[in-house]
Amino acid sequence: MESTIKEISKKKQISAFNHIRQNKWLYILTIPGLLYFAIFKYAPMYGLIIAFKDYVPFLGISESKWVGLQNFQDFFANPDFFRIFWNTLAIAFLNILFAFPAPILLALLLNEVRLKVYQRAIQTFVYVPHFLSWTIVVSLWHILFNLDHGAITEIVLSLTGREIDFLTDPAWFRPMIILQSIWKEMGWGTIIYLAALAGVDQEQYEAAIMDGAGRFRRVWHITLPAIRSTIVIMLIMKVGSILSTGFDQFYLMTNQLNRPVADVFDTYVYMMGITNGAYSYSTAVGLFKSLIGIILVFSTNRLAKKFGESGLY
Amino acid sequence: MKNMHNTKGGRIFDVLNIIFLGLLGILMVLPFIYVVAGSFATEHELSTRAFFLWPNTFSLESYKYIFSTPAFMRSLLVTTGVTIVGTFVQLFFTFTFAYPLSRRNLKGRNVLLNLVIFAMLFSGGMIPTFIVVKNLGLIDSYWALILPIAINPFNLMIIKNFFQEMPIELEESAKMDGCTELGILWKIMLPLSKPVIATFTLFYAVGIWNDFMSGLLYINDSSKWPIQLLLRQITMSSSASSALSNLDPNYIPPEQGMKFAVIIVATLPILIFYPFLQKHFAKGMLVGSVKG
Numbered sequence: 013m014e015s016t017i018k019e020i021s022k023k024k025q026i027s028a029f030n031h032i033r034q035n036k037w038l039y040i041l042t043i044p045g046l047l048y049f050a051i052f053k054y055a056p057m058y059g060l061i062i063a064f065k066d067y068v069p070f071l072g073i074s075e076s077k078w079v080g081l082q083n084f085q086d087f088f089a090n091p092d093f094f095r096i097f098w099n100t101l102a103i104a105f106l107n108i109l110f111a112f113p114a115p116i117l118l119a120l121l122l123n124e125v126r127l128k129v130y131q132r133a134i135q136t137f138v139y140v141p142h143f144l145s146w147t148i149v150v151s152l153w154h155i156l157f158n159l160d161h162g163a164i165t166e167i168v169l170s171l172t173g174r175e176i177d178f179l180t181d182p183a184w185f186r187p188m189i190i191l192q193s194i195w196k197e198m199g200w201g202t203i204i205y206l207a208a209l210a211g212v213d214q215e216q217y218e219a220a221i222m223d224g225a226g227r228f229r230r231v232w233h234i235t236l237p238a239i240r241s242t243i244v245i246m247l248i249m250k251v252g253s254i255l256s257t258g259f260d261q262f263y264l265m266t267n268q269l270n271r272p273v274a275d276v277f278d279t280y281v282y283m284m285g286i287t288n289g290a291y292s293y294s295t296a297v298g299l300f301k302s303l304i305g306i307i308l309v310f311s312t313n314r315l316a317k318k319f320g321e322s323g324l325y
Numbered sequence: 326m327k328n329m330h331n332t333k334g335g336r337i338f339d340v341l342n343i344i345f346l347g348l349l350g351i352l353m354v355l356p357f358i359y360v361v362a363g364s365f366a367t368e369h370e371l372s373t374r375a376f377f378l379w380p381n382t383f384s385l386e387s388y389k390y391i392f393s394t395p396a397f398m399r400s401l402l403v404t405t406g407v408t409i410v411g412t413f414v415q416l417f418f419t420f421t422f423a424y425p426l427s428r429r430n431l432k433g434r435n436v437l438l439n440l441v442i443f444a445m446l447f448s449g450g451m452i453p454t455f456i457v458v459k460n461l462g463l464i465d466s467y468w469a470l471i472l473p474i475a476i477n478p479f480n481l482m483i484i485k486n487f488f489q490e491m492p493i494e495l496e497e498s499a500k501m502d503g504c505t506e507l508g509i510l511w512k513i514m515l516p517l518s519k520p521v522i523a524t525f526t527l528f529y530a531v532g533i534w535n536d537f538m539s540g541l542l543y544i545n546d547s548s549k550w551p552i553q554l555l556l557r558q559i560t561m562s563s564s565a566s567s568a569l570s571n572l573d574p575n576y577i578p579p580e581q582g583m584k585f586a587v588i589i590v591a592t593l594p595i596l597i598f599y600p601f602l603q604k605h606f607a608k609g610m611l612v613g614s615v616k617g
Contacts, residue, residue: 281450
């Protein structure tokens with residue numbers, strides 16, 4: 013009995029080597045990808061341990077000494093901590109409140125258009141901002157909202173008599189960010205919802221009309237439930253990335269004057285790590301942010317499953 | 326479908342909806358039209374008229390200026406080069422890795438797939454990646470703008486799924502003809518993947534062209550700046566002409582105009598490729614049901 017098992021497993025072993033030899037190109041083709049993931053994805057993950065060390069570039073990662081949770085403690089004790097956390101959460105909250113529903117509403121409106129040619133034409137227009145870089149978007153913003161000769165600043169001035177410094181006034185920072193996000197991504201965000209809406213059975217609408225349902229009730233009872241799963245999944249992903257504001261937009265919009273409300277995790281990590289060279293400290297901040305994000309994704313996913321949705325996994 | 330829109334309320338809604346969507350569409354591109362118009366306007370007009378969609382006086386002075394400055398030309402050259410090479414690199418790395426991952430008979434396939442998926446959800450972050458790039462000696466190298474982003478795990482999975490969907494008969498008949506795996510990929514799979522390749526070529530190219538963060542992190546030498554960094558210097562610093570000068574002391578640079586012109590040039594590739602993007606993206610994006 014035992015010898016048979018040994019024979020079988022030996023056969024399998026030989027087959028594995030033979031298999032690789034016979035299909036050597038299949039494995040050679042994996043080499044570039046493997047190298048990439050090893051060097052640029054997993055090596056940095058290993059590099060996260062500097063969050064628990066006092067990393068000195070000269071010494072390298074392995075020779076730098078361990079400091080345990082000191083970097084995290086420093087961060088929590090730092091008066092910046094609360095401010096950054098609050099800034100990030102405030103933006104995330106405003107994002108979920110305003111920027112998240114925008115593509116859904118737009119998708120619903122687009123869906124109501126009978127003339128498909130017109131619908132596609134509008135889609136062509138609203139997709140454009142998505143392909144612009146944040147540098148372009150913020151540059152446009154600077155041109156339009158510039159205090160001296162911004163087009164919109166002038167219009168506001170002539171309409172209300174008030175000269176508003178949209179770009180540096182801390183009170184306007186969050187509205188500007190949300191407005192930019194909506195302008196840039198609302199159109200592109202409709203794609204996934206329109207795809208879900210396209211799958212709705214038209215017969216349901218016709219049956220509802222025969223039962224006397226008005227347009228609003230049809231949307232409420234047929235359209236929205238049809239895209240509910242999509243909305244929930246998108247919301248889970250949004251909540252999971254709640255502490256990730258995106259680097260480019262915030263870095264470009266932050267200046268000395270609006271820094272108190274503008275500093276968020278992503279820009280703080282950059283400032284402390286790259287500008288100030290506090291590698292370990294900033295890595296700890298980044299790690300903290302990632303871990304919170306993971307916890308949030310899992311929790312929201314669990315919550316969604318409790319409500320009967322399929323969740324992300 | 327017809328019954329829905331035949332009530333009076335329904336018709337009013339439809340009209341309002343069409344108007345609203347039309348205005349929205351215009352609003353999306355209006356700032357841009359202004360910048361296009363402004364880039365062809367004189368400096369005088371820019372400083373006197375707050376907003377216009379068509380210049381009173383047509384002028385190429387802004388464009389003439391920026392194309393006469395060494396910094397701008399260098400940046401344009403750098404960005405074009407990096408985009409072309411980078412797109413090829415990304416296509417190469419992604420497609421060569423996606424193919425084996427799509428073959429069910431690959432030993433260790435599940436392990437590799439899980440590694441890829443894990444890398445989608447979790448990453449080392451900005452600083453550890455920076456340290457890796459630094460230790461590889463890539464700071465101030467153009468390769469730092471290409472290699473760290475060589476594979477996007479999301480795209481990898483989409484393309485892997487695409488290869489997986491290919492009929493197995495193709496592979497089997499090729500193998501019977503004595504074709505190696507490389508031959509199958511090169512002679513059969515790739516030619517059939519032309520729309521997917523086209524889609525991702527455009528996406529990658531746009532992505533690299535638009536990349537600001539890589540340049541900010543890894544390029545300290547301003548003569549090597551990709552165009553996004555130069556753009557930011559011009560439009561967001563207090564004196565645009567200090568960032569972009571043609572070294573001619575007698576020439577007064579068009580401060581406002583140069584901002585407009587640089588924005589247009591920096592966006593041109595995207596606008597040119599946009600119709601092609603439009604044609605392919607819906608198919609490409611829904612192939613793997615992942616939002617780009």
